[in-house]
Amino acid sequence: MNQRYTIGIDIGGTNTDAVFINQDGILLKSTKTTTTANVTEGFSAALQDVITGYPANSITHIKVGTTHATNALLQHNNLFTVGIIRIAGHNPQLPPYYNWPSSLKKTVFRGVSTIDGGFECSGQSITPFNPDQAIKAAQQLQTQGAESIALVGVFSPLNASQEELAAEAIKNSLGSSLSITCSAHVGGIGFIERENAAILNSALKKSLINGFQDLAQAAHSLGLTAARLSFVQNNGTIIDMHTACMYPLFTLSAGPTNSFIGGAKLAGLTEALVIDIGGTSTDVGLIKNGFPRRTLNSSTIANIPLNFPAPDVCSTALGGGTCIKIDNETPCLESKSVGNRLLIDSVSFGGSSLTLTDVALKAGLITIKNAEPDRVSLTKQQIDSLYAQIKNRLQELIEKMRGPEQNISIVLVGGGATLLPPNLIPNAITCPHANVANAYGAALAEISATVDTVVSLTQRDIILTELRNQALNLAVEQGAAASLVRVIEEKIIPYHYIPNNLARIIITAAGGQ
């Protein structure tokens, strides 16, 4: 038998989780380790743990959702400095980096230059584009200390040609090692948000290209030479090593997406409301058609507005480490958490913080080695009151997320899912391996391609069919099996006060390998 296996890994802020699945998607092994300061070490440990007992050459895929990008942004280190070239033909009245956190701006910003070109919404150039201006601007920005370049053209989602020509000219002149991001490749309509996305993508390349290569090296050292390493994007589908190095931005915040997809898949559902209860917070998301519902409105990362669709998530401060205070005999949930000091600070472990984990221990819902639930002095009444509060809190989030879909199945996942009494949420499904749903989601991630463009819909059916085919072909080009690929999302946003029925079309196609 030629069994082939896939490993899914979710490197989160606290834990690195891994699952080992066969080609039918059956979960054979899983592990949970602590995320290490050097992310690669935790990754290696988790890999080592799940591959033991299987021939290395039978493992064909390693799919990773990782916090690399989030960490780099939050810690502001190992980021490229960025110079911006606006292809605009006029001076946009808002400077770049407006409203950025000042320390991040200081770390990254090395200047902006505006050159001729850009497009009107009619498709005409604002002023004639000249690649020589791009080269000059890039040289100037380099002397100001820019290690990478972000190219941002007006209406480039309508026509990316000027950005692409500028990138080529700069590379030919200044060397192909210079890191350049074309905004049209990382963002949609909205000049400022797309510019922010291009800047962040450029800045992230410094540490992420190395970080991703370290992971590849680690897998290699463990003998996993036959395995293809890929990375989960925040839409829940994967990109290969090469693409991840070009567009590290896309790997930002894949965590919640992985959990939602994994949760629904563990329950065998393509439509579900998934509640992911972790150590410090609970995320609620909606899976439709196998993928998370996304918000169209601007997403914000590290307080920087971006315009790529992020999964629609509702969160609340509720998890295994959530602290509880007793007010006049009445227990109530606090917003703070003991975080990764759970097994030290909780009352059951001799600490002084009463946590949700203590409550579950006292209620007899779980047992943990070395825990002494007798230290917890809660009455049954107080425990019931707490769970009633939690139920209310969760019901509120459920109502908010499911809206009119009153009959959608509810799936509970995450390390904290076992802390709730069965049936606290009526009819909620809890599956085996719910604590590694995120890694399972990563393991099952498919390949996708998105076409995000502005077109005239005067010949609506012809255009839409063409764009659908474009997305399908792109997905196949990137490795999806032609027999599995399908359109998973289609959004049409018409624009008003504009001739020719212009509309933004976002079509995503996906399929397994």
Add this chain to the structure above:
Amino acid sequence: MSITTINKNNIDALALGATLLGSGGGGDPLYQLAMAHHQLDQYGPVSLINVHDLQDEDLIVPLAFMGAPLAAIEKLPSGKEFPALLAMIEKVANKKIKALMPGEIGGANALTPLLIAGIMKLPIVNGDLLGRAFPTIDISTAALNNISHNPIFLADAMGSIAVLETSSLKASETVARAITVAMGSIAAVALYLMTGKQARNNGIITGSIEQAIKLGQAIINAQQMNQDPIAALIAATEGIVLGFGTITDINQVIKDGFLQGSVRINSINQELILYYQNEHLIAQKNGKVVCSTPDIIIPVDTQNGTPITSESLAYGLRVTVIAIPAPKLWQTAKGLAMVGPRVFGYDFDYQPCTFTKDSL
């Protein structure tokens, strides 16, 4: 009037309140707000004056951006538009400009004069030409009170300027719209230039900037103090809650250049349908019209009170629909002939929404 400047502390409230008064239209002020903040950072607070502070012959210039929201978030203003426009106005009018004013308080344009007032050291008049948002420039309190729509001044980011004399009110819209398209579907416009005396004589809706700041502040305060923003909003206006629920259906098309459609909002025993043409114009509850233009109809996020423009309506959102009475100028027979339901193709007359309060 207690507010004497527009500054870094009240501009967010102004943007939020303006979005509410937009009745779903007028555009999301996100970019305008960032640019206005940037101007305040550079030039400091802008003084807000009452129309009674002006002399009879003082020249007031209402300003706006006209065109497509799509173009507004790609081709940003260059900063050349308004200096060129104001210089041309002073040349044509042969008179110094004494104050600026938003042409439209509803939506992004509430902030437009702030892009130039600081650097020119001009005050902004606490008022506007609509008291809300409407889709075309032939609608205004100035037009209602026979203030000439001529001349109209338009400028683009590249420095082109157009000065228009149009043959009729209707032509002012069609001709200016065509020039806007030629300017890249976004143009700075100055229109319905008037004197202090004309403004005082019902030429404008007075107090609308202050009203927007107060509404926005009510929501922000409630959010910060963890109180119900809807209750705070109702307390700050003469508005009422028309209903609440979840958006279950959005039917949207572009017709004659305008975003038209309907949105269905359901809760257990009520169904609310809003009909919009850029702005929400009609609210129907369980099959019966409960509010209509020119009253302001605005869905807000039930949780945090944030107003939702017709462009950002999304399936599954939980909203509460608020109605705010229209300015009195629009509730007259003459006003309704310009902005009542029949003007927008609906076959019934305006009923003030407050009259239906008991039946809710």
